[in-house]
Amino acid sequence: MGLGSTAKKIQKVADIAEExxxxxxxxxSQLxxxxxxxxxTNDRVDELDRELAEQRALLEAVAEEQGIDVATVQTDALIDDAEAATDTDADDTA
Structure with missing residues (x-):
């Protein structure tokens, strides 16, 4: 009797281990x-970063050629974004 119950327990442990x-x-495999x-994804992001840098350089060159101050345009855009975020936050709390 004792050996039979031990064999069942060992088989149960073996089944659990196999599972x-x-x-x-x-x-x-999932990992x-x-x-x-x-x-x-990292490779794609790196490629997009390179493309964005190229586009930024081209836009800055065109802007300089047209007499546009890139730093001023960027500052104005940041201010507009900050004001829009503040307006959105105020609307969300109301």
Whole structure:
């Protein structure tokens, strides 16, 4: 009797261990996929940063050629954005 119940307990533990092993392998696979996705996203972001820098340089060159002060335009845009955010915050609290 004692050996039969011990064998059942050992089998139950073995079944649980096998299930956990399967889940760990599944999680490992998901983690590898996630890492790949993160790397691809990082590469895309880097490419977008490079393109944005190129576009910014072109716009600044065109603005300078047209006699537009880029720093003033940027400052005005920041002020407008800050005022719009303040107006939105005031509307949300009302």
């Amino acid at each position: 956990l092993y399967s889940k760990v392998n599944e999680l490992k 590898q996929e996630l890492r790949g996705t993160v790397e691809e």
